[in-house]
Amino acid sequence: MKSRGLWRYIPIGIWLVFVGLPLWWVVVTAFKDNSGIYFGARWLPWVDFTPTTDAWHEVLGGTSSVIGPLEHSLIISSAATSVSVFVGSLAGYGLARSRLKLGFLRNDDFAFFIISQRIMPPVVIVLAFFLAYKYLHLLDSLVGMTIIYIAFSIPLATWFMQSYFKQLPVEIEEAAYIDGDNRLTAFLRIAVPLTLPGLIATFLLTFSFVWNEFLFAVILTSNRATTLPIMIAIQQGEQGTNWWNICAISLISIAPMVIVAIFLQKRLVTGLLGGALK
């Protein structure tokens, strides 16, 4: 179809400015110093301020180094995401392909139970976790953070994987049973490879939620397991706000998520809405 309605570029352009202004601002501010900030708004490097990489030196090894928290974030996010996507894939497959029965409860009830755990406001469980971790000596530990993020991520991982598995035609797995596969080998050999794009999308989305999470991190960590969002939040030093440092740290935390956004934008919808879309 030939494209019509070029007027659409006008409202789209306005929205691009709205979306782009804050993003542009965080990028340029990461290359500013005192003079680029406290003499009024400066927009363009080399034009109205002199860019500097001071903030980056500071953040990548100087006084407010993010290397430690960056490692914590990577370890916690990878571990929690791997476990919850694995557990969620199993559960999603079970929900999509079997008939569960417990008293009057059926598949829909178990699916609802699992997703309802994500509807619960996180603040409801975090204080209980704080107390429990205090006595289990899991406060401010990578293990403790991984555990709570597993709990936090399983519902969405299950929901997504269930809707991806439901979109697979069941015949292929049936053929595998005829070939002598059992449930587990059919799952691993047939279903998982066939839904690989969905699995990757689920992994990335789960990863992004853990990577960005703040409430659990601010209550359950203080030093040895702090994550990147905590580093962004604690930069208000005695000498006032270190705008440029926070911008550099923010960009470090945003960069991988932009890649996730590019990959996810289509899969996200089919995972969330599943059967509601045709």
Add this chain to the structure above:
Amino acid sequence: MGVSPTDSSSTASGVAKATAPRPARLQRRAGTLAQWSGWPFVLPAILLLLLLNVFPLIFSVVMSFSNVSTDNGLRLTSATLANWGQLLHDSDFWSSLRFTVFVVVLAVGGELVCGLTLALLLWRPLPGAGVFRVLFTIPMMIAPVAIGFIFRMIFNEQYGPVDSILRGLHLPTMQWLSSTGTAPYAVVIMDIWQWTPLMFLLLLAGLQSIPEDAMEAARIDGASGLRVIRDIVLPLLAPIAVMAVFLRMILAFTIFGEIYLLTGGGPGTATTSTTLFAYYQGYQSFNLSYGSTISLALLIFVTATGLTYLALTRPLLRRLRT
């Protein structure tokens, strides 16, 4: 589009649909698959959630009905209704709930309008649409604390770009974050910036799933563009929109990190969301019992609102489908 999005899941019907039109021999095999009890697959998830979510929830309830002391070992002293009594008379709690509802209504409403507009704009082919889609998606992937901080810079009254633009246009500048009148709206603008992408993606997918013949028929009848949108597109889009609003509503009720960095809940308590209030009371003032009580009140409120919303939208959806 036939499946109502308010169905929590379509597991049973999905299996039935998949097994229906097949030869008898295969159907027998499908029967064995459908009767398979998948407990070994589902049980790990359910057990983990019981241990890591339901048990802490119960413990929260226990805490809210007692006074927690951690001085020498954990002690829960005396079953009491004092926390809940305090909550009912705590004007700060009610103002936090009022502010949270304010954000949910205005922000989710704004996201619906902006997301729908953008989805309609990018629905029909347009050169560069793929690039726009990616750019529009980025905000929702950014950490909430980073967004809160970015908007604190944007709205800064001395060094921020918004006021410099306003001054350049000779318009009056505003004390965005330091006035109780405007700070709540700054939160709403930030939330719209962050979450319109989700609404946009969901609604665009909904638009793309509308069958082309429905559109053709209307066009042959000579209906104008706006009438096609009103009479054909919006009714067909309604189920997705209802689902998307539900999703955003539930998440918006728990807004925390963005506000923590943008305003810290101020000025005064003007932008203290209920989660932020529970954090201040439960963790910073270290009143675990009261913090749990606030968070449970939020849970009750979110659940009640969610169920009411689903009950109210169900007849609407049914009417639109027929």
